[in-house]
Amino acid sequence: MIEFLSNYYLYALVFVVLGIGIYMVIASENLVKKLIGVNLFQTAIFLFFVAMAYVEGGSAPIVPAEKNPGELLVASPLPQVIVLTAIVVGIALTAVGLALIIRIYAEYGTLREDTLREVRADE
Known part of the structure; x- marks a missing residue:
């Protein structure tokens, strides 16, 4: 178990x-x-995408002029682009x-879900 956690922390x-977010x-x-x-x-989903995109020994997907593109080990930029887009959408949804x-709160004076259900049932 310790070896697993050290490799896949x-x-x-x-x-x-x-789990904390769902709870x-x-x-x-x-x-x-x-x-x-x-x-x-x-945030956990963003971290998962970035962790999946990690390539051991990989570099940025910029190919120097003197190298053959097939010889380089590069990371795909697509997951980072998706995460950046998702961060912008997440900020907008949070706002x-x-x-x-x-x-x-201005309408009902509370933020508790159970109290809001009671108030809405009385209307």
């Missing part, structure tokens, strides 16, 4: 952060904590989520 970190989304009653859990879950949370 990034994947272990991914699953720990993923926060499921167990928390506060909407802000749920949004933080979603962001943690999202929209926070705006909705502010609006919900």
Whole structure:
């Protein structure tokens, strides 16, 4: 087990952060904590993509003029591009989520999910 964790520590970190994010989304009653859990879950997915794209001994995908492209061991830039795009989308979704949370608090005066369900049932 120790050898596995020493070789694949990034994947272990991914699953720990993923588990914490899922737990926060499921167990928390506060909407802000749920949004933080979603962001943690999202961060774990980003880390997983970057860890999968790692190439042992690889270099940046820039081919020098004197080298044959078939001789170089390079990392694919596609996962990094996908993660950068996902980070931008995640920031936008977080901003929209926070705006909705502010609006919900202004309307109902609480951020607890169970209290919001009771208030909505009374209307």
